[in-house]
Amino acid sequence: MNGLYNTHVKLLAFDFVALSPNPKDQSSFFRNGALLSRAEAVGVVVTRDFKPGRFLRFTIDDGTGCIPCVLWLNQLTSSYFSKRSPTGVRLIADVALKVSSQIQLGVVARVRGRITGYRGMVQITVSDVVLEMDPNAQILHWLDCVRLARKCYNNFSNKGV
């Protein structure tokens, strides 16, 4: 296991979509040899597919590419949550529903979550979303991604597995 595995790595879309699945573990992906499981991205919401009670599937465009995202809205019916406290599950469901209504075409969203594969594509299964109101947020995220890749993430390449 490497040092980036449980970190939300800040990735530009062109870098994110180039991640390759780990054949030994469905929950992890390789970035030039470094093993990742979580990511953070910022972009303009350019597609939105809302299925009430099931999920919100949307795409964010950061200017270098597009990242598909899925926000699950099935907490109240999914067996995955059946052993958790009903109050906690209801709270998660309420927050997810509220966030889903805020994710509209044209807004800038900062998305964090697990990196997952779906129909041959790499996507983010969203755990939290923040709408960015600062017009410079996208630029600052680009600069963060470049700095972190050069100073940190690339140092894990081909030696972190």
Place this chain on the structure above:
Amino acid sequence: MGTSAVSAGALVTLQELNPSSSNFKQGASFRVTGKLQEYNLETAVATIVDEGASLKVDTQYLKLNLRAGSFYQFIGELHIEPDNEAILKARVGRNVDGMDLNLYRQSLQLLRQFQDEQANMFSDTLRK
């Protein structure tokens, strides 16, 4: 892994969208930023300007209150008309008043340099 069904709006300045540029392609997707110079209510066509260059933007699909003098960013596809004039058919748009445009332009250069760097790094790794 596969690529997204929707094309990313490539980051360009308005100066880079002139007819002699390699970006000047029918249907290409771009993200453009500029100051709203004028807006035609009947046609929903806006004209944005930046550093002496201008671009028409078709905003008919957007729910956006446009104000002359404010800054906007649009993502959409370039449509080149028979007279070689370009118009961006915007899919999304947002107000970006307060954006540091100098930082934005410098960041675009840095991003391009970084993408080239990463492409070279990954191809070197594959060769090893």
